[in-house]
Amino acid sequence: MSTTRPLSRHPVLVESGVSTRTRVAIVGGGIIGLASAWQLLRAGCAVTVLDPSVGGGATNAAAGMITPSSEATFGHEALLAASIASAARWPTFAEQLSADSGLPVELCREGTLFVAADHDDELVLARQARLLERHHRSVDRLPSRAARRLEPALSPRLAGSLLIEDESSVDPRQVAQALRVAITRLGGEFRRVHARPQLRAGRVIGAVPASEAACPDGGGPCHADVTVLAGGWATTDLATGLGLHVPIRPLKGQVLRLRPAAPDVLHRVVRASVHGRFVYLVPRSSGEVVVGATSEDVGPDASVTAGAVHDLLHDAIEIVPELSEAVLVESLSGLRPATPDNLPIVGAVGIDGLVVAAGHGRDGILLAPLTAEAVLAEVLGQPSPQHADHFAPQRFSRTEGP
Amino acid sequence: MSTTRPLSRHPVLVESGVSTRTRVAIVGGGIIGLASAWQLLRAGCAVTVLDPSVGGGATNAAAGMITPSSEATFGHEALLAASIASAARWPTFAEQLSADSGLPVELCREGTLFVAADHDDELVLARQARLLERHHRSVDRLPSRAARRLEPALSPRLAGSLLIEDESSVDPRQVAQALRVAITRLGGEFRRVHARPQLRAGRVIGAVPASEAACPDGGGPCHADVTVLAGGWATTDLATGLGLHVPIRPLKGQVLRLRPAAPDVLHRVVRASVHGRFVYLVPRSSGEVVVGATSEDVGPDASVTAGAVHDLLHDAIEIVPELSEAVLVESLSGLRPATPDNLPIVGAVGIDGLVVAAGHGRDGILLAPLTAEAVLAEVLGQPSPQHADHFAPQRFSRTEGP
Numbered sequence: 001m002s003t004t005r006p007l008s009r010h011p012v013l014v015e016s017g018v019s020t021r022t023r024v025a026i027v028g029g030g031i032i033g034l035a036s037a038w039q040l041l042r043a044g045c046a047v048t049v050l051d052p053s054v055g056g057g058a059t060n061a062a063a064g065m066i067t068p069s070s071e072a073t074f075g076h077e078a079l080l081a082a083s084i085a086s087a088a089r090w091p092t093f094a095e096q097l098s099a100d101s102g103l104p105v106e107l108c109r110e111g112t113l114f115v116a117a118d119h120d121d122e123l124v125l126a127r128q129a130r131l132l133e134r135h136h137r138s139v140d141r142l143p144s145r146a147a148r149r150l151e152p153a154l155s156p157r158l159a160g161s162l163l164i165e166d167e168s169s170v171d172p173r174q175v176a177q178a179l180r181v182a183i184t185r186l187g188g189e190f191r192r193v194h195a196r197p198q199l200r201a202g203r204v205i206g207a208v209p210a211s212e213a214a215c216p217d218g219g220g221p222c223h224a225d226v227t228v229l230a231g232g233w234a235t236t237d238l239a240t241g242l243g244l245h246v247p248i249r250p251l252k253g254q255v256l257r258l259r260p261a262a263p264d265v266l267h268r269v270v271r272a273s274v275h276g277r278f279v280y281l282v283p284r285s286s287g288e289v290v291v292g293a294t295s296e297d298v299g300p301d302a303s304v305t306a307g308a309v310h311d312l313l314h315d316a317i318e319i320v321p322e323l324s325e326a327v328l329v330e331s332l333s334g335l336r337p338a339t340p341d342n343l344p345i346v347g348a349v350g351i352d353g354l355v356v357a358a359g360h361g362r363d364g365i366l367l368a369p370l371t372a373e374a375v376l377a378e379v380l381g382q383p384s385p386q387h388a389d390h391f392a393p394q395r396f397s398r399t400e401g402p
Numbered sequence: 403m404s405t406t407r408p409l410s411r412h413p414v415l416v417e418s419g420v421s422t423r424t425r426v427a428i429v430g431g432g433i434i435g436l437a438s439a440w441q442l443l444r445a446g447c448a449v450t451v452l453d454p455s456v457g458g459g460a461t462n463a464a465a466g467m468i469t470p471s472s473e474a475t476f477g478h479e480a481l482l483a484a485s486i487a488s489a490a491r492w493p494t495f496a497e498q499l500s501a502d503s504g505l506p507v508e509l510c511r512e513g514t515l516f517v518a519a520d521h522d523d524e525l526v527l528a529r530q531a532r533l534l535e536r537h538h539r540s541v542d543r544l545p546s547r548a549a550r551r552l553e554p555a556l557s558p559r560l561a562g563s564l565l566i567e568d569e570s571s572v573d574p575r576q577v578a579q580a581l582r583v584a585i586t587r588l589g590g591e592f593r594r595v596h597a598r599p600q601l602r603a604g605r606v607i608g609a610v611p612a613s614e615a616a617c618p619d620g621g622g623p624c625h626a627d628v629t630v631l632a633g634g635w636a637t638t639d640l641a642t643g644l645g646l647h648v649p650i651r652p653l654k655g656q657v658l659r660l661r662p663a664a665p666d667v668l669h670r671v672v673r674a675s676v677h678g679r680f681v682y683l684v685p686r687s688s689g690e691v692v693v694g695a696t697s698e699d700v701g702p703d704a705s706v707t708a709g710a711v712h713d714l715l716h717d718a719i720e721i722v723p724e725l726s727e728a729v730l731v732e733s734l735s736g737l738r739p740a741t742p743d744n745l746p747i748v749g750a751v752g753i754d755g756l757v758v759a760a761g762h763g764r765d766g767i768l769l770a771p772l773t774a775e776a777v778l779a780e781v782l783g784q785p786s787p788q789h790a791d792h793f794a795p796q797r798f799s800r801t802e803g804p
Contacts, residue, residue: 258708306660306715307726313712324709328733 021046024379025207025224027195027238029054031062031172031364032357033230034179035372038097041186043376048222049188050195050207055176057232061255061334062172063282063290064365066090069137069164070112070271071363072128078390079343080135083363085387086370090168093369097175100182105175106285110268111165113147115158117318121273122160129162138165153265153320169269169282172365191219196238197227197354204242204353226379228355233300233337235345235358244349247396248359250300250335254308255292258316258326263287265322272319279315281323288329291316295362297338304331336361339396346374346391347384355379356393423448426781427609427626429597429640431456433464433574433766434759435632436581437774440499443588445778450624451590452597452609457578459634463657463736464574465684465692466767468492471539471566472514472673473765474530480792481745482537485765487789488772492570495771499577502584507577508687512670513567515549517560519720523675524562531564540567555667555722571671571684574767593621598640599629599756606644606755628781630757635702635739637747637760646751649798650761652702652737656710657694660718660728665689667724674721681717683725690731693718697764699740706733738763741798748776748793749786757781758795 022045026033029051037047065071068083094105116122125141132139140163147161148154184190195207198221206224229235232248239246266283282290294308309331317324339345339359344367346357357375360367374388384392424447428435431453439449467473470485496507518524527543534541542565549563550556582592597609600623608626631637634650641648668685684692696710711733719726741747741761746769748759759777762769776790786794 256708303729305726306658306719306728306730309730310712310715310719310726313708313715317708317712324707324712326708327705328708328711331730331733 022226022379023224024048024226024228025050025222026228026230027051027197027207028230028232028235028358029190030057030059030230030232031176031368032360032371033228034176034183035368036228036230036357036375037183037188038100038179038186039372039376040379041183041188043380045379047183047188048191048224049183050191050193050222052192052194054180054190054192055173058334058336058364059172059176061253061332062365063255063280063292064170064172064175065167065269065280065282066107066169066366067112067164067167067269068366069132069139070114070128070167070269072131072135072137074131076342078387079363082343082370082387082390083366085385086367087168089369089373090170094170097178097182100185101178103174103178103181105170105178107168107170108268108283108285109168111163112167112269112271113151114162114164114271115147115154115319116160117158117272117274119159120276124273125160125162132164139163140165151266151268151270153322154270155319155321158319167269170365171284175365191222193219195222196241197229199242199351202352204351224353226353226355228357228375230357232358233335235337235356239349239356242351242354244351245396246345246349246356246358246393247340248337248345249297251338251361252296252298252301252333253293253336253362254296254304254312254331254333255290256309256312256316256328257330258289258291258323259287259329260289260323260326262322265289265320270319272315274315274318277311277315279312279319281316281320289323289326300335302333302335304333336364341395344371344391345393345396346371346388347378347393349393424628424781425626426450426628426630427452427624428630428632429453429599429609430632430634430637430760431592432459432461432632432634433578433770434762434773435630436578436585437770438630438632438759438777439585439590440502440581440588441774441778442781443585443590444502445782447781449585449590450593450626451585452593452595452624454594454596456582456592456594457575460736460738460766461574461578463655463734464767465657465682465694466572466574466577467569467671467682467684468509468571468768469514469566469569469671470768471534471541471569472516472530472671474533474537474539476533478744480789481765484745484772484789484792485768487787488769489570491771491775492572496572499580499584502587503580505576505580505583507572507580509570509572510670510685510687511570513565514569514671514673515553516564516566516673517549517556517721518562519560519674519676521561522678526675527562527564534566541565542567553668553670553672555724556672557721557723560721569671572767573686577767593624595621597624598643599631601644601753604754606753626755628755628757630759630777632759634760635737637739637758641751641758644753644756646753647798648747648751648758648760648795649742650739650747651699653740653763654698654700654703654735655695655738655764656698656706656714656733656735657692658711658714658718658730659732660691660693660725661689661731662691662725662728664724667691667722672721674717676717676720679713679717681714681721683718683722691725691728702737704735704737706735738766743797746773746793747795747798748773748790749780749795751795
């Protein structure tokens with residue numbers, strides 16, 4: 001962060017608590033903004049979410065895997081710890097959200113099957129198994145025959161597999177819809193505008209439409225005690241306008257949605273290493289299967305490309321041959337908000353009245369419960385939940401250090 | 403045709419000529435219905451086209467190749483002769499249509515390059531070359547290096563190629579739009595309804611909305627001296643309602659539209675045999691490239707499937723590697739109207755006031771000028787143009803023969 005002023009704990013709130021309702025403006029209606037808004041409303045805050053396209057962006061393209069073990073990589077222990085902590089919150093998060101919204105929030109808890117297409121891919125699985133064993137995470141090495149008993153649609157030509165039982169998935173579109181309804185039911189408001197934080201006398205006092213053109217609702221400023229920047233990869237630009245350095249870049253991910261002829265083609269998340277390339281298949285309760293994803297550092301380009309669609313289809317069909325007959329319902333891309341160290345940026349950033357909650361990369365759905373709790377703690381002036389301290393924005397401060 | 407009554411030449415017209423304007427109802431606003439409507443209007447008829455989705459259907463998905471030689475197959479000499487006759491009409495057709503509509507109707511006349519991915523595919527090319535030489539059609543065998551001078555984007559790993567110079571392509575969406583405008587300018591009318599022919603006292607007296615629900619325009623019957631059934635594969639059902647046997651089935655074709663990063667990736671139609679599978683690439687003046695097509699005898703199912711999209715992308719990228727980076731703009735499928743002998747069904751069918759013009763399979767765009775001329779001749783009671791006599795519906799009559 002480019003300011004040298006000490007971080008403050010939103011003095012208005014500390015003084016008033018929630019006896020007079022704390023007003024919070026949330027810029028960005030993706031999974032992070034929505035989950036934060038919902039938790040703030042539950043805690044008694046008055047909340048407005050500003051986004052021209054609530055639930056769009058990366059959330060709309062996300063696969064919804066709650067799979068900390070599958071996604072664990074060497075050297076990212078802080079992310080693994082936070083992911084485990086957030087995954088543990090998902091069952092309660094889903095249950096409460098369903099109760100608050102009156103809508104289903106289905107958590108598919110059948111675990112992950114991680115399969116290898118050939119013997120080189122088996123080495124990738126073996127390495128993942130060693131990593132998980134070192135972290136005392138549940139993982140079972142299965143012969144292909146056992147894997148096919150669990151998932152009969154798998155190709156008979158696979159080389160090996162791992163079963164990771166304590167993993168799950170949700171449908172991010174279903175979750176976003178439930179969050180919208182819950183937020184509205186709890187008195188939260190939505191404004192369909194491109195917004196930016198409004199600075200006055202060194203303090204953020206709310207959010208304003210980014211331009212006249214960005215304001216189809218004709219509304220003016222949204223005054224708030226605390227403004228949360230939850231704009232995904234666009235957060236960097238929002239922060240730059242305040243003189244802050246928040247290093248988030250778009251990381252393009254292309255995904256497909258397939259509708260197989262038969263329902264229940266798959267029963268759990270299937271991840272695969274296919275001749276050195278990763279692919280995942282996430283079944284939805286609707287019968288659809290989400291296939292993803294590329295990871296392309298190409299700037300703010302959300303196009304769907306021939307080569308990426310080819311590769312995703314190729315790998316999906318190699319792992320589950322009958323997907324060849326599936327209807328290609330949708331090809332789309334999302335721009336994940338990526339940070340230099342793959343950890344999100346959540347917390348105060350040295351300007352009164354301002355909190356950042358962004359940069360979740362491919363883990364926005366997974367980390368939403370922990371992040372929302374961290375945002376709430378920040379707004380209420382309480383300590384950050386365990387493992388969310390790694391998200392502190394200060395690690396990227398350009399004015400700190402020797 | 404299941405009627406035993408002799409074919410009649412629309413007595414109303416023969417008696418009245420066009421001195422009182424002949425009223426024609428055309429059921430179906432695809433390329434065949436539109437081209438016929440335009441020619442009838444030019445000849446002085448009063449024309450109404452009835453279709454809920456003008457220019458949709460197979461026309462919307464068509465690649466627009468005017469390539470009689472490339473598509474020639476052994477044993478289909480009648481189709482080849484008709485295709486050559488219709489292709490010869492395309493330059494004038496395009497020029498007049500552009501004049502009547504005030505819109506561009508671009509005919510890309512750079513010929514077809516037919517390439518082979520491997521040495522087995524070269525045998526396919528050699529066979530096509532022999533067929534064309536036997537019919538005295540222009541064809542040049544080119545080494546790969548010469549083909550790449552014409553189309554530098556081609557893969558350097560191709561096995562051989564043919565250049566067929568007297569072929570061309572159009573953009574069917576551009577043609578359909580020009581036809582709509584020309585028809586309107588010439589006083590033709592459109593009704594956005596699902597319609598069916600109306601039979602009274604053994605004579606078709608026009609078209610009526612197929613149901614109340616099919617009639618959003620609130621209109622009633624469309625009375626006509628002649629009704630043309632140009633409903634593509636749906637023509638069979640329209641004819642069955644009149645007791646006629648018109649054997650047309652849907653033949654699904656899946657196609658893609660790609661937008662390459664660079665314009666002018668291709669300059670002409672490229673057809674390819676890729677390890678025994680056919681693919682074509684048709685460049686548009688917009689820079690887009692149409693990639694097609696499957697040929698699936700699966701009934702009235704217009705879904706886009708994972709396996710088909712995979713195969714089209716695979717083959718396209720194998721022939722033109724840089725298409726991997728192209729944006730996948732659209733994946734769609736069309737239902738071609740296919741007949742048992744691959745020739746269309748155009749002409750009177752034994753019920754007064756009725757003409758059929760359908761069943762053009764993959765050749766609707768190519769055969770549109772000749773077909774429209776044949777429909778006009780039929781309505782005016784004049785002889786069919788040369789080579790269109792092969793289209794006569796009587797060849798499928800169930801009541802003829804021993």
